[in-house]
Amino acid sequence: xxxxxxxxxxxDDALAIMMGxxxxxxxxxxxxxxxxxxxxxxxxxLKVIQKVLNSNIKMYEGSSTNKANSYAAFAHGNDGLxxxxxxxxxxxxxxxxxxxxxxxSKAEELGNDLTIICLGPLTNLAxxxxxxxxxxxxxxEVVIMGTSYDPYATSKYEEFNIRVDPVSANIVFSSPFKxxxxxxxxxxxxxxxxxxxxxxxxxxxxxxxxxxxxIAQKYIEFTxxxxxxxxxxxxxxxxxxxxxxxxxxTFKPCKISVNGNYTDIILTENxxxxxxxxxxxxxxxxLFMKTFM
Numbered sequence: 027x028x029x030x031x032x033x034x035x036x037x038d039d040a041l042a043i044m045m046g047x048x049x050x051x052x053x054x055x056x057x058x059x060x061x062x063x064x065x066x067x068x069x070x071x072l073k074v075i076q077k078v079l080n081s082n083i084k085m086y087e088g089s090s091t092n093k094a095n096s097y098a099a100f101a102h103g104n105d106g107l108x109x110x111x112x113x114x115x116x117x118x119x120x121x122x123x124x125x126x127x128x129x130x131s132k133a134e135e136l137g138n139d140l141t142i143i144c145l146g147p148l149t150n151l152a153x154x155x156x157x158x159x160x161x162x163x164x165x166x167e168v169v170i171m172g173t174s175y176d177p178y179a180t181s182k183y184e185e186f187n188i189r190v191d192p193v194s195a196n197i198v199f200s201s202p203f204k205x206x207x208x209x210x211x212x213x214x215x216x217x218x219x220x221x222x223x224x225x226x227x228x229x230x231x232x233x234x235x236x237x238x239x240x241i242a243q244k245y246i247e248f249t250x251x252x253x254x255x256x257x258x259x260x261x262x263x264x265x266x267x268x269x270x271x272x273x274x275x276t277f278k279p280c281k282i283s284v285n286g287n288y289t290d291i292i293l294t295e296n297x298x299x300x301x302x303x304x305x306x307x308x309x310x311x312x313l314f315m316k317t318f319m
Contacts, residue, residue, distance in 0.1 A: 027051075027052065027139060027140070027141055027166065028052050028053075028054045028132070028136055028139055028140050028141070029046065029051050029052060029053050029054065029140075029141050029142075029143055029269070030053075030054060030055050030056075030057060030128070030129060030132060030140065030141075030142045030143070031043060031046060031053055031055075031056050031057070031143045031145065032056075032057045032058075032059055032088075032125070032129075032142060032143065032144045032145065032146060032148075032150050032151060033056060033057070033058065033059060033068075033072065033145045033146055034058070034059040034060060034061035034062045034063070034068055034145065034146030034147065035062070035068055035071040035072055035075060035106060035107070036061075036062040036063070036068070036071070036098075036102055036106055036145070036146070036262070037101070037102050037103075037106070037107060037108055037241050037242065037244060037245040038145075038245060038259075038260060038261055038262040038263060039062070039145045039146065039262050040071065040075050040107060040241055041238060041241075041242070041260065041262065041263045042145055042171075042262035042263045042265060042266040043056075043072075043075055043079075043145075043266075044075065044078070044079060044234060044238065044317070044318075045263055045266045045267065045270065045313075045314070045317050046143070046266045046269070046270070047079050047081060047083075048079075048234070048317050049270045049313075049317060051269065051270065053083050054083070054084075054132065055083060055084045055085070055086060055128055055132070056072055056083055056084070056085045056086065057085075057086045057088050057125035057126075057128060057129060057150045058072060058085065058086065058087050058088050058120075058125060058150075059088050059125075059144075059145075059146035059147050059148075059149055059150055060088070060089065060146075060147070060149070060190075061097075061098070061146040061147040061186070061187060061190045061191075062097060062098045062101070062102050062106055062146065063097050063098070063099065063102060063105070063106035064097065065087070067105055067106050068106065069085075069087070069120065070112070070114055070115055071105070071106050071107050071112075072085055073085075073115040073118045074107065074112045074115065076118065077115065077118075078233060078234060078237045079234070082118070084121050085118075085120050085121060086120065086121050086123055086124060086125040086128040087120050087121075087124060087125060088124065088125030088126065088149060088150040088153070089125075089126075089149050089150065089153060098186060100248065101244075101245060101248040101252070102244065102245070102248075103244045107241045108240065108241040108242070108243055108244030108245065109244060110240055110241060125150040125153075125154075126150050126151075126153035126154040126157060127154075127157075129142065129150060129151060129154040129161070130154050130157060130158045130161055133154070133158075133161035133164045133165050134158075134161065134164065137164040137165070137166075138164070138165075138166045138204075139166065140164075140165050140166055141165070141166050141167045141168070141169065141269070142165060142167075142168045142169070143169045143265065143266065143269060144168065144169070144170045144171065144172070144187075145171050145262045145265060145266075146171075146187055146190075147187050147188075147190040147191040147194065147195075148170070148172070148187070148191060148194040148195050148197075148198045149191045149194045151168070151194070151198055152191070152193070152194030152195075152197040152198055153194070155197055155198065155201050156197065159201065162201040162202050162203045163202055163203075163204070165203060165204070166204060166205070167203075167204065167205045167206075167207065168198070168203050168205070168206045168207070169206075169207045169209070169265060169268060169269055170187075170198075170206065170207065170208045170209070170265070171187065171208075171209050171214065171261050171262050171264075171265040172185055172187035172188050172195065172208060172209075172210075172211075172289075173185055173188060173208045173210050173211070173282065173289040173291060173301065174188075174210055174211045174212060174288070174289060174291075175208075175210045175212060175280075175289075175291045175301050175302070175303070176210075176212050182288045183211060183212075183288075184287050184288060185210070185211045185288075185289065186211075188284065188287060188288070188289055189287040192284050192286065192287050195284050195289070196284040199282045199283075199284060199289075199299060202298065203298055204298060205298055205299075205300065206298060206299045206300065207268065207277050207300045207301075207302075208282070208299070208300065208301045208302065209261065209264055209265040209268055209275060209302045210301060210302050211261065213261075213264060213275065213302040213304075213305055214259060214260060214261025214262070214264050214265070215253050215255070215259050215261070216305070216307070217259075217260050217263075217264040217267075217305055217307055217310050218249065218253075218255050218257040218258055218259045218260060219257055219258040219260060219311060219314055219315075220256075220257050220311075221246070221256055221257055221258075223311065223314075223315055224239060224242055224246065224257070224258055226315070226319065227239040227242075227318055227319070230319060232318075232319075234318060235318050235319065238318050242258050245258055245259070246258050260310075260314070263314060264305065264310060267310050267313050267314070268302070270313065271309065271313060273306065273309065274305055274306050274309045274310050274313065275302050275304075275305045275306075276302065276303055276304040276305060277300035277301060277302055277303065278293050278300060278301060278303045279293070279294055279295065279296060279297040279299065279300055280292060280293050280294055280297055280299055280300065280301040281294050281297055281299065282299055282301070
């Protein structure tokens, strides 16, 4: 299987990308969304991540649209990587083809051998569908970090990736993909890495471990303030883990409708869309630590 990672890096995006790469997913390209931070910062962060990994996977710019006109510096820092402020990288150019056209070209070329992993707003995939709606029937699978599902909640949760671009989310969920898997906000919060395990990253001389530890600090602070958890919440790494090892996250078929900035999810017997309902936290934590240690 070949993979396109659509990303808006982002601390947890960075950790997820490293997990995918270090666990040998065949990543053929990164498409850049705009969600967590402004486009130019996202571009540089993706280059920083690739420098740390010593990789040179092709990168494609997407639309700079952030329909909510809000970013997540409160979670990711002003630079998107935990206020680490890496220098601007000028020797890794983006490709001339834009993100949506790259998605279209690879869907046409690879068909059932292509999975798209969406870690941010769904703008690029939706733009590709608006140009070539038929690609939905070609792509093997779309795996999305996004939506909210808690059958016991008394009020709806406005999940960030949907809120940034609900119109695009509606296009994606309404398209006839063979399979869409959604890892929800709730699963991403519950699958946190314990502080003691994060501290273990300081015991190795590996560059990736030091980098992961350094950028994680701001998100640990956010996790405590926003989710009231002592640890590192991991929505995007959990999404990536669901691709690396399908036994980690449990999905059930559902119907999803986008209403305003919210998603309404109802479990059903037959659907091309699946929502995360449970996960194996020990398997996930073991995979995370094995990756970064």
